[in-house]
Amino acid sequence: MANEELIEGVHYYINDNGYVVLTEKYHLEKGYCCGNGCLHCPYQYENVPEPRRSVLLNSGASRERLDKN
Numbered sequence: 001m002a003n004e005e006l007i008e009g010v011h012y013y014i015n016d017n018g019y020v021v022l023t024e025k026y027h028l029e030k031g032y033c034c035g036n037g038c039l040h041c042p043y044q045y046e047n048v049p050e051p052r053r054s055v056l057l058n059s060g061a062s063r064e065r066l067d068k069n
């Protein structure tokens with residue numbers, strides 16, 4: 001992923017607040033959880049330290065993402 005060009009709408013999008021949000025596809029191509037608590041993390045936030053990991057796993061955003069799969 002390091003040498004590949006990121007494509008807006010595929011690897012990331014800009015949210016309503018102007019922040020860059022990395023997509024699930026980006027994370028899957030990266031191959032691991034970075035530990036930052038990314039919205040679309042497909043790795044169940046495995047490298048995010050507690051108690052933040054539990055908060056993220058129990059958040060509405062995480063459940064919504066899982067429900068779509």
